[in-house]
Amino acid sequence: MDIFTSLNPAQREAVMATEGPLLLLAGAGSGKTRVLVNRIAYMVYNGVRPFNILAITFTNKAAREMKERIGKLLGEGGDVWASTFHSMCVRILRRDIEKIGYDGKFTIYDTEDVAKLMKQILKERNVNDKLLPAQTVLGVIGRKKDMLITPQMYINDAGSDFREQQLAELYDAYQKRLRANNALDFDDLIFQTVELFRKKPEVLDRYQNRFLYISVDEYQDTNYCQYQLVKLLSAKHGNICVVGDDDQSIYGWRGADIRNILDFEKDFPGARTIRLEQNYRSTSTILDAANAVIKNNRRRKGKTLWTENLAGTPIMYHTARTDIEEAAFVVGEIKEKKAEGAAYRDFSVLYRMNAQSRLIEDHLVRESVPYRVVGGVRFYERREVKDVLAYLKAINNPLDDISLRRILNVPRRGIGEETENRISAYAMEMEVPFYDAMESCGEIGGLPYNGKRVKEFANLMEGLTAYAAEKPVAEVIQEVLKQTDYVNELHSTEHDKDVAKDRAGNVLELLAKAEEFEKQAEKENTSASLAAFLEEVALVADIDNYAEGHDAVVLMTVHSAKGLEFNTVFLAGFEEHVFPTSRSIFDTSETGLEEERRLCYVAITRARERLFITNARSRRLFHETAYNQPSRFLKEIPVNLVETVGTETRNSEFPRFSPLAGNMRLLQKAHTMPAPKTGPPAYVEGDSVLQKKYGKGKVLAIKPAGADYEVTVEFPGIGQKKFMAHLSNLEKTNGDD
């Protein structure tokens, strides 16, 4: 079989080790996807039915690609079940979740839905959301779910600690509400699947008998709950292959447990471990840099990637004066290389946070460089898209209060907060769903026009629901738009015409996606139901739609870039407090910083041939100008691999870029600046001042800036920060302690 000819010995060994537990430690660029694909092809070649193979991937995109590649190798393979944890669990739950008390048409709540639900709960229980923000509670609940801790278990564990008790009760209330709404959050998808398997062994049995060979990619990013799921599924036959790289574990903050990979051999007795340490992707320069950085982490299995590739060009390091000039440098380099014959698609710009993309986008636009941004505000999270989706969700699942209440007054139909509160109170008192309360709103006192508008809304929903029962998704959307006149409302309520156009465009795009979905479903002979559409929509990641085909520069966070590679990578904002983030720096334990370092390792290893690292001496960060030191990780890269470019001379060239768009923006900004409320600040140079975020600092300089004053303050242990006097509420204090 030709699959062997191009594999190295370790890869070949991994391909043939199909029986029993296998830990595949695959370094960046070591050809692990190829091994996984070939391994599955090898099984099928040896008589395993594709139907019996499960491949869990990290993104839908990876799943799709895996299927394609298996198909190419075998001419079949369509029956291999390749999907993400979340998609897989939804499929399992749709079929059997009623066995544990949900309805099969459950709704999936996204982050925003869930935040709204929690805010409602806090309000109802009179919990001060300043002291206990919804996000905090949800974070705690998420971690409990990752650990497979139920509300009841948490209540029992809470002991006498008031805060713990309160959190446990909120978790309980939250979970009950989800159930009443027939909704699951993202964590529930996995959690409830494990619950289902534990409570209904016959269901587990069915899947154990079906999935005789299981592989899990990006195993270092699984959490405890996912680990248990995998363990349950493979318990009978033990043919479980996990692939990962502990050095690329970057999702600790969302519950990924690095122990899963560190302890695999313990958890799955008899496991074999195979290491893939030869890198085929990057130049030795890039690889040496990555190795040098990651070896500073204490908590790792330890491995060193090597390559036969040539050294290539040095890593280019550039410090710009400002973040604006940094962006100009990046775009300038891209244009230069493009002129020398490179394609735009050869370049990616990676950054630590989405907010950094703005400046770079501005410059790309200005210089007419085609680009794509992955991540940021996602399509399905836009307000107008979510509004339309809320109609669909409410139609699909009338118990979904969150969606129903979202559209109760969207578009405006004269149903305000007070009315909503009264219906909600009635619903709670009578212990009926919100929808039912709406229908019997005649019995609720105090509603304007005796609840006429509410009644009308209920009728609208009823009509739409009946319509949806017999029409395909796209037509339902059209009907919703028609009946609500949503697009016109958009134009009349939105003042900014461009924004309104944009939003209307997004609504149409949603419609187009629905049509596409129907076509796809017909082709693949899968369900085109409303529920299926909503499910797809809930689980797509932005990266899933990233097609390499377009010739465009691609911008994304380092997190999104995991698993991808580019000829040339720009790593922008390589500064303390940005990368690594402030939070990780101030974290007393090393874990946060080690995760940042792994993230840095991921970033570096995305590059095949060229790596640019850039930073800026000053940067607008949130609402201040920050003066950050270069990232500490820079010092960990051996100097002989790095060439510093253009730091001074280039700066003088920067103002030359075509000025119009940018200056217009600056002008507009300047005009919208509010006039200062006061004269000179109440402190002078040398005074001690208090700033609410950074605490006490010393004023180094005060200088006039337009109508206001720019104040430079030195904070011990943090560094210098600049503020606009009237915006910053700096308070003069005495200089003690």
Add this chain to the structure above:
DNA sequence: CTAGGATCATCAATT
């Protein structure tokens, strides 16, 4: 009661 405007605080990474 509701709509609409103004003001203010907030802001990592994602399925």
Add this chain to the structure above:
DNA sequence: ATGATCCTAG
């Protein structure tokens, strides 16, 4: 840029 909150005018 967005949401929460407060105010004013119908």
